[in-house]
Amino acid sequence: MLQPTPPVPQPLENMGQAIPRYEATAKVTGQPLYAADEPIARPLYAFFKTSGVARGTIASLDVRKAEAMPGVMKVYTHRNAPPRKAVKHIMTGGYMSDTNIPLADNRVRHDGDIVAMVVADSYEIARDAANRIEVRYAAQAPAATFGSPGAVKKVPEQAQKNAKKAGDFAAGWSRAPVKVDARYSTPTQHHNPIELYATTAVWNGDQLTFYEPSQFVYSTANGLAEQIGVDPAKVHLVNPYVGGGFGGKGILTQRTALVALAARDLGRPVKLVLHRKQAYGLTTYRAETRQRVRLGADRNGKLVAFAHDGEEVTSRADDYMVGGVENTVEMYACPNIATSVTLVKADRNTPGFMRSPPETPYMFGLESAMDELAVALNMDPVELRRINDTQKSPISGAPYTSRSLMQCYDQAAAAFGWSRRNPRPLSMSQGDWLIGWGCATATYPTNMMASTARIRLTADGKAVVEVAAHDMGQGAYTAMQQIAAKRLGLDPRQVTVRMGDSALPPGPVAGGSMTTASAGSAVHTAAGKIAARFGGAMPAPNDLDDAFRRLGVTQIEEYAEWWPPGQGPQAVRALYKGSMGGGGGEEGEQQEGNAGGGKPMMAAFGAEFVEVRIHRLTREIRVPRMTGAFAAGHIVNPRTARSQYLGGMIWGMASALLEATEVDAKRARYVNDNIAEYLVAVNADVPQVDVILVPEVDTKVNPLGVKGIGELANVGTAAAIANAVYHATGKRIRDLPITMDKLLV
Amino acid sequence: METPKISRRGLLGASPVVAVSAKAASAQTPEAAAPALPDAPVRRRVVLKVNGESRELDLDTRTTLLDALREHLHLAGTKKGCDQGQCGACTVHLDGERVLSCLTLAAQAEGREVVTIEGLARGGKLHPMQQAFIDNDAFQCGYCTPGQIMSAVACVQEGHARTDHEIREYMSGNLCRCAAYPNIVAAINQAKSQMGRA
């Protein structure tokens, strides 16, 4: 039996060294400055008053009590709020997470919309004053979600244009002897990073420095500049550490401009820390979905038809699309494929990216349906995946650059002890606990984005790497340190890394699991340019001093730009503007070292196995152990990679069993808007998680051969758990989260 | 224009005693503390002993220990993750016990020993728990980490770290959204023996 990796795994083939995190000592001593930690002299404190209805107008707003309170500097409402420019949504080429501009008029457009902002001498006074503001609303009945009166269906242009299909689904479906036709749903979820959403704005003349958690400092800074009409060169975002992001801190929200403009208006720094509950309405969230999956197979289990149709909630203002059916249909060989996505527009804030945005909900649908198909075929679910495994896209026919899905299944199954499973539901128990085992596929596409990097090497053998990439816990500092050290032939301890600052050369968004592949490629390229100064081969560290003397310099600085295959230098220009999707390949320019032509399939894969235990009387669901095996090309650091997989599987477990933002159907309001009632996993939920790093070599994805891993391991966990619940109880739960109430009825 | 950002080092090196205004000094007796206006803040002079150093502050009675540490003493290692007693990020030791500083008024901590993450390492040497967190990669984003470590140290000192199961239960008040939980358990197991020898 294969041994899962211990906390500090030994590197296997094609893996770097498992050194401790670059910033580890700082983090265990309380030294890193997160956004709200910056010591600022004499700041003012802002606090929002947020709306108590989801739709309507403000009938009356009485701020006199608040204004009269000692220490209150100013109360901003729709009557006196500074104007801001309308900036487009991130998905239509702009910067905003939500284009609804609060305090621009007297309308309320969603739960928790901002109706006033108090700025005061202290946090205590600002909070108290916000509570004293009296608001009356002319409320209208809001549409909360699917099926609510007033919710409007819309098929987005993008979905129609990009709809993936192959063959003739209807024909294949009608001929299939074995069919699964099932409907699944996934709930609203909020990121709930432990670091709160905060913004501190400090003006120095016409220069603005601001501190807020950001997964994309160039985008946040450029977007804010556009909103408030300031030259982007005068806007500086500092955020070296992100206290958890998961997508929630990827895109500029409307709060930032209000804080920045209040600071300019009042001539003093202003600090805002959103209350935990306020984040539910003032940032993004994972949209709830409803899906229909139809799988048709021949009697040997070979897929002959697959249709995946999704409905997703979004706001009135913006057409945010989750769009996961594009990814699910690439999973297995199948000749006849159809997809569709329909948006349902409701009186909600705009949803957005949350850890594996498309894959988390839609792979739950597909991988649950695959299990249902295995049951219908009386076939082992691992074998069903093997039969339908593919090395090329069933849509385009393009080959995967590498795909080790079945290696993952085989290693994880062996470590888990899958062969001991009795496939019959209700067949395994211990005392009063029913036991179920389930498995599912994890996948995440290898995304990449342009990046730049600058490295300065001095004769004493020390290097400084600068790139405005972001570390929100993925281990990005460490990865950049190791990539630079390796190419420069240095001990990693000699490498300093600076990130998370819009004054540094731009790096990619910390999203799409692409930091290492993208920023890492730029760092690798810059280091290569330094090596070129020495003729291509780096001198040994002890010989550097002499080598520098021969060159007649004391330091070498190189700046590099890198863009992914199929993109060109315009991708770097877009990056400087903080544009997320500005890559485009129209110019078709190719950079040396990049593979050209075609659109190969690039993705990481994994297989997850879980055991659930369900009490026969009270129906609590517990997960005593999980095993996951993952293959994602070159692994820069097995220690931090293992931690990401580990945390990912636990995230996936919580997503399956615990996490749902409850939406009041009548009021369109988030009800459990705190982390006592919005349940995330706690330590006691996680007895045993085994991670297996499956070696994989991919020479085509990028110069480093790395794929993204941060959003891989949480995909598939929910389906694995649902499949295990079925095995334990004989009940198929198709609506997440799987809670005891669904097993008690 | 004078830059409003102040140096952390400079600030930490400053005299720990904050000048006390006459207004605050007069607000010491209960009678005098009654607010002049119904909505006016009530001030109180509070002496906090943090990491062995006495610090005198003039505070709104509403100021929590957490905000006193972060906003007034600029000890930002203690984190605000919910401000309502749900996440454990603000965990500090009060007379040796782990408590939530977000639900503790600064005034309640008067005369008691407050230890924060900044006070754990002694003489430049990491506490065994800090080293164990590094060795076992027991964090990712690091935001909950100060609270986890303060909680973990107390967990061992309380005698609640005898088994993995017990550690998991007694560490469940510290949420880690990155979910480094198994590594945190491993770190506590490593540190507990060293703490025992210490």
Place this chain on the structure above:
Amino acid sequence: MRPFTYERPKAIAEAVSMARSEGAGHVNAPVQYLGGGTTLLDLMKLDVMQPTRLVDISRLDDRLLRGVSRNREGLRIGALSSMAELADNGMLARDYPVLQQSLWLAASQQLRNMARVGGNVLQRTRCPYFRDTSYSECNKRIPGSGCAAMDGVNRLHAVLGVSDKCIAAYPGDWAQGLAALDAVVEVLGPGGARSVPFGELHRPPGETPHIETSLQPGELITGFVVPGEPWPRSLYRKVRDRESYAFANASAAVALRMRGDVAEDIRIGLGGVATTPWRARTAEGMLRGKPLTEAAIRAAAEAEFAQARPREHNRFKVALGPATITRALLEAKAMEV
């Protein structure tokens, strides 16, 4: 949080005299005692509670308020004992496991270090419509304003003891054991000392959900007395969505005195399903003096929930409640004592 004055009296009499106030009910009195503060400060930050004076009693070292003692009458627990301190009490774990477990299974160690067992029984509901002042309908916060939970999200709300005015669940754990064991609450107030049977401490919502207890403004819980012999065959079973640090979907505090298979005496307190710490007297009555079989327990437990009045999302509690009682009693019966 509204401005308040903070006092730290040196003696219990001084504290009680400081807390004297005119007010509409104990929870809305302008003067509040500050013990652990884990509910009070939370609700003050949310602007749900707005006292103008806090009397910090947490450092009073009066013997009346501290420690655990046993005498001929039974067990006495001082109200300022912390939850953590009692959860670590070996005698309690041996002789009154239901009490010790109810403390250990509540909250987190940080909160248990702070919270005092006297204040804990006064912990207020987690109903989200109560805890958020932006909801205009809450009869508990604003008498006569309505109840948003009735047609809102009510998965965690009560099915027992509800009224047309309020379905907010009592969220605590420790109180269930005290209710089951017929504890007596010792109270000291401006009018002197008195004793309240635990079952009379909390008031069902009825027409006045804003009045939660029978305490008067300024009254302080000083201790609890659990009369009679120990209850070594007892336990607290808490059923929740996650393994730890969560409120109960349902819980049962059970205590048994067995003779063979027969329950000579039986006590059942329920949490998570009711508006107050709930004593399952119907079920107790059906089982007292009877052999404890799973079928008999199930029937009695279901009878207890015959009076349940579920709403849209908490219907499962009508099944979960009896399942929890059944599991708890079977586990208590199987205890090796």
